Amino acid sequence: MNIAKVIVDVQARSINQTFDYLIPDRFLDVLQNGMRVIVPFGPRKIMGYVVGRVSESAYDELKEIIDILDLTPALTEELLELGKWLADETLSLYITTYQAMLPQVLKSQYKKELVRLTDAKLADDLEVLFAGRDYVPYEELNNRQIRYSHVQKAIQVGDIMINYLVKSKITKKYTTIVKPNKDAYLLEEAIQDLAKNAAKQREILTFFIENPEAIEQTKLLKNLQTTQQTIKKLVDKGLLVSTRMEVFRNPYDDDQVVKTTALKLTEQQEQAISPIKRKIAENQHDVFLLHGVTGSGKTEIYLQAIQDVIEKGQEAIVLVPEISLTPQMVHRFKGRFGSNVAVLHSALSSGEKYDEWRKVQRKEVQVVVGARSAVFAPFENIGIIIIDEEHETSYKQEDQPRYHARDVAIYRGEKHQCPVILGSATPALESYARAQKGVYQLATLTKRTNNKGMPDVQIVDMRKELHAGNRTMFSRRLKKQIEQCIAKKEQVVLLLNRRGYSTFVMCRECGHVKECPHCDIALTYHKNSNQLKCHYCSYEESVPLHCPECNSDLIRYFGTGTQRVEEALTQLIPEARVVRMDVDTTRRKGAHEKLLKQFANQEADILLGTQMIAKGLDFENVTLVGVLTADSMLHLPDFRSSEKTFQLLTQVSGRAGRHELPGEVIVQTYTPDHYSIELASTYDYAQFYRTEMNTRKTFQYPPYVFLALLTVSHRNQVKAVQTTQKIVQLLLNHVNDKTVVLGPTPSPVTRMKDRYRYQCMVKYKQEPQLRNLIRKIVQQFDDDVRKDDLLITVDMQPYQLM
Numbered sequence: 001m002n003i004a005k006v007i008v009d010v011q012a013r014s015i016n017q018t019f020d021y022l023i024p025d026r027f028l029d030v031l032q033n034g035m036r037v038i039v040p041f042g043p044r045k046i047m048g049y050v051v052g053r054v055s056e057s058a059y060d061e062l063k064e065i066i067d068i069l070d071l072t073p074a075l076t077e078e079l080l081e082l083g084k085w086l087a088d089e090t091l092s093l094y095i096t097t098y099q100a101m102l103p104q105v106l107k108s109q110y111k112k113e114l115v116r117l118t119d120a121k122l123a124d125d126l127e128v129l130f131a132g133r134d135y136v137p138y139e140e141l142n143n144r145q146i147r148y149s150h151v152q153k154a155i156q157v158g159d160i161m162i163n164y165l166v167k168s169k170i171t172k173k174y175t176t177i178v179k180p181n182k183d184a185y186l187l188e189e190a191i192q193d194l195a196k197n198a199a200k201q202r203e204i205l206t207f208f209i210e211n212p213e214a215i216e217q218t219k220l221l222k223n224l225q226t227t228q229q230t231i232k233k234l235v236d237k238g239l240l241v242s243t244r245m246e247v248f249r250n251p252y253d254d255d256q257v258v259k260t261t262a263l264k265l266t267e268q269q270e271q272a273i274s275p276i277k278r279k280i281a282e283n284q285h286d287v288f289l290l291h292g293v294t295g296s297g298k299t300e301i302y303l304q305a306i307q308d309v310i311e312k313g314q315e316a317i318v319l320v321p322e323i324s325l326t327p328q329m330v331h332r333f334k335g336r337f338g339s340n341v342a343v344l345h346s347a348l349s350s351g352e353k354y355d356e357w358r359k360v361q362r363k364e365v366q367v368v369v370g371a372r373s374a375v376f377a378p379f380e381n382i383g384i385i386i387i388d389e390e391h392e393t394s395y396k397q398e399d400q401p402r403y404h405a406r407d408v409a410i411y412r413g414e415k416h417q418c419p420v421i422l423g424s425a426t427p428a429l430e431s432y433a434r435a436q437k438g439v440y441q442l443a444t445l446t447k448r449t450n451n452k453g454m455p456d457v458q459i460v461d462m463r464k465e466l467h468a469g470n471r472t473m474f475s476r477r478l479k480k481q482i483e484q485c486i487a488k489k490e491q492v493v494l495l496l497n498r499r500g501y502s503t504f505v506m507c508r509e510c511g512h513v514k515e516c517p518h519c520d521i522a523l524t525y526h527k528n529s530n531q532l533k534c535h536y537c538s539y540e541e542s543v544p545l546h547c548p549e550c551n552s553d554l555i556r557y558f559g560t561g562t563q564r565v566e567e568a569l570t571q572l573i574p575e576a577r578v579v580r581m582d583v584d585t586t587r588r589k590g591a592h593e594k595l596l597k598q599f600a601n602q603e604a605d606i607l608l609g610t611q612m613i614a615k616g617l618d619f620e621n622v623t624l625v626g627v628l629t630a631d632s633m634l635h636l637p638d639f640r641s642s643e644k645t646f647q648l649l650t651q652v653s654g655r656a657g658r659h660e661l662p663g664e665v666i667v668q669t670y671t672p673d674h675y676s677i678e679l680a681s682t683y684d685y686a687q688f689y690r691t692e693m694n695t696r697k698t699f700q701y702p703p704y705v706f707l708a709l710l711t712v713s714h715r716n717q718v719k720a721v722q723t724t725q726k727i728v729q730l731l732l733n734h735v736n737d738k739t740v741v742l743g744p745t746p747s748p749v750t751r752m753k754d755r756y757r758y759q760c761m762v763k764y765k766q767e768p769q770l771r772n773l774i775r776k777i778v779q780q781f782d783d784d785v786r787k788d789d790l791l792i793t794v795d796m797q798p799y800q801l802m
């Protein structure tokens with residue numbers, strides 16, 4: 001027998017097993033591991049991934065595979081194995097990790113469909129609908145306005161409504177290409193043989209003797225002013241071939257990219273790159289932590305290391321945080337490697353993303369630059385993996401599977417025996433600690449490539465501004481510097497640190513804050529729609545005219561959105577031309593690029609934005625960086641808040657004075673004495689590391705311990721607390737006595753979407769069995785999960801404690 005082992009698309013907690021399916025004869029030669037298939041599952045048809053083939057099964061009456069969805073396996077053998085490892089690491093399902101590795105369009109999408117029961121007696125209108133068919137799409141039923149009761153009575157909708165996979169929504173485009181079918185000398189001979197009046201044919205052949213490469217038929221027709229018939233004549237004679245080829249959408253305007261060549265490295269760069277080059281040459285795995293101040297030329301090191309990899313015929317994966325995946329960053333890679341680069345990030349349409357992914361799958365490129373999930377790029381001969389800004393928390397996925405791209409990169413680096421580079425001006429504490437221990441190799445760049453010092457940082461105490469009667473959000477110093485800067489025709493970057501900040505509505509009379517009725521969180525004011533919205537459950541209501549508590553009409557908006565800053569800024573300095581970059585202004589496709597171009601062309605004086613402007617940008621004319629609210633993150637319930645503040649301030653300071661002109665940074669804060677702000681102003685990473693490590697040690701946080709966070713949620717508060725309590729107890733029964741189990745504690749957002757949320761935190765140093773233990777414990781609540789809508793999520797090494 002020919003049997004395929006299939007991981008099916010069923011999201012049940014306890015199902016991580018494979019299912020056996022018969023391979024019909026017609027698929028015997030084509031079916032390969034890693035292909036997506038459609039299989040029957042109970043009454044439904046669902047998608048699955050083939051993970052193996054066997055000749056015997058423990059089950060009889062196996063069902064057959066219905067269809068194959070891929071010509072080339074969507075997942076390589078390596079990725080199939082990686083998915084299993086990742087599922088074990090993150091306590092998720094194989095199916096979840098497999099789906100996470102693929103572009104959206106390849107994930108299963110189901111459509112409802114009705115199946116005719118063999119012995120069902122159908123109502124007349126249904127009979128018509130089913131005429132000659134075994135199943136019909138559910139929409140057709142709706143279109144015909146057939147009464148639901150009919151459907152139910154006749155064919156028992158509840159039992160037989162199935163989910164059917166829409167093969168895929170990819171709209172592939174094809175083009176016809178033409179190329180010579182014979183060597184040049186044979187074409188010349190053929191020209192001799194042509195009839196005298198076949199001038200066009202002669203011209204085409206001559207063209208191909210000079211340009212033997214394939215060309216799109218449309219281009220050929222246009223260039224040579226010829227007709228399809230003429231080409232066809234040559235094809236019929238066997239002189240040319242004409243084939244169809246998949247065309248890829250190209251989201252980047254390659255003509256815009258300026259070609260660059262390798263720069264002569266500085267001495268520090270040389271020292272940093274040479275051990276990496278050695279590992280590449282010797283096909284050896286190692287992890288390098290490249291700690292280089294902003295503007296020290298880390299990217300140039302990546303580019304030259306990749307050059308080596310390409311020359312060896314191998315492939316490179318480069319991860320950059322989503323928000324720094326700016327056109328500028330992309331251009332740097334395209335500028336060096338041209339069309340040998342695929343780019344994967346969320347701003348692309350799903351079709352574009354698929355095309356870029358296909359280039360990787362078909363090995364048409366050797367370099368992929370992308371956000372987190374690009375770490376799963378289906379290359380098979382990887383020579384280097386690079387993670388830029390490795391400290392960025394966006395490398396951790398906050399949804400199942402809750403993985404960190406760094407861990408996956410290192411896992412793949414070991415498999416492929418290639419180096420992994422983690423680059424940052426402010427490495428994550430975890431990474432730096434590993435480098436200190438010798439687990440990672442540390443390479444340091446202390447100098448900027450322009451040989452200038454780091455820009456000078458001034459801290460402004462906003463409490464003093466208030467005392468001096470300045471009630472605006474701009475300190476006098478910042479205002480003066482901006483004005484001077486503009487007068488000198490230089491440019492300014494202004495950061496509004498918005499995380500933990502939002503614009504909420506408060507009654508000035510009684511202090512009442514409008515909260516979401518379903519979540520424990522203040523509603524956020526959206527100016528454009530004049531609505532209040534909840535960011536957790538998307539609940540919406542219009543802004544009240546009167547306070548619901550005291551009926552006063554003194555409703556006021558608090559918090560500082562970029563829009564308000566922009567208004568205040570143009571009031572304060574009317575001559576300033578401002579470009580605002582935030583989620584609102586960059587939502588539309590290409591908007592990001594347009595705004596940055598505007599700024600680069602010096603059509604604006606000030607670039608005002610949120611976190612998204614802090615990284616990766618490199619503008620010659622920027623000499624002043626202002627941070628409006630340095631401390632807004634410090635008060636979040638997050639043990640990493642100091643680290644994040646330090647990182648952000650360092651990153652944004654690095655935007656100034658990167659070229660000839662010297663830079664200056666002004667940091668406004670209400671807590672000028674906080675070590676994360678003070679030490680960022682002197683660029684003292686080493687001191688910050690020591691101070692922060694002490695804090696982490698005292699309070700027992702990573703990297704001194706590992707964390708596991710279990711969150712239980714239920715509509716009934718008592719049930720949520722009790723379940724958490726049970727979990728805590730079960731954990732305590734089995735962990736060793738050095739391990740700490742905390743809880744039940746209410747989650748920082750205790751109620752979300754009408755569900756109460758409680759958590760249990762495990763702090764441990766050595767618990768080799770912890771994952772198994774947690775899996776078993778969670779399984780004990782399977783019944784409640786299935787029948788009582790209980791939800792338990794597990795996050796190993798959490799970054800968000802919400």
Ligand SMILES: Nc1ncnc2c1ncn2[C@@H]1O[C@H](COP(=O)(O)OP(=O)(O)OP(=O)(O)O)[C@@H](O)[C@H]1O
Nearest residue numbers: 263264265266294295296297298299300449616654
């Ligand atoms: N060896 C070199 N010689 C001359 N210029 C260089 C050299 N290496 C890099 N540069 C230039 O120095 C500038 C800063 O380099 P790069 O952007 O690579 O630094 P980085 O460390 O990646 O910075 P950041 O972390 O701030 O993004 C760039 O304009 C780059 O072209």
Ligand SMILES: [Zn+2]
Nearest residue numbers: 516519534537
């Ligand atoms: Zn809500």
Ligand SMILES: [Zn+2]
Nearest residue numbers: 507510547550
């Ligand atoms: Zn009130």
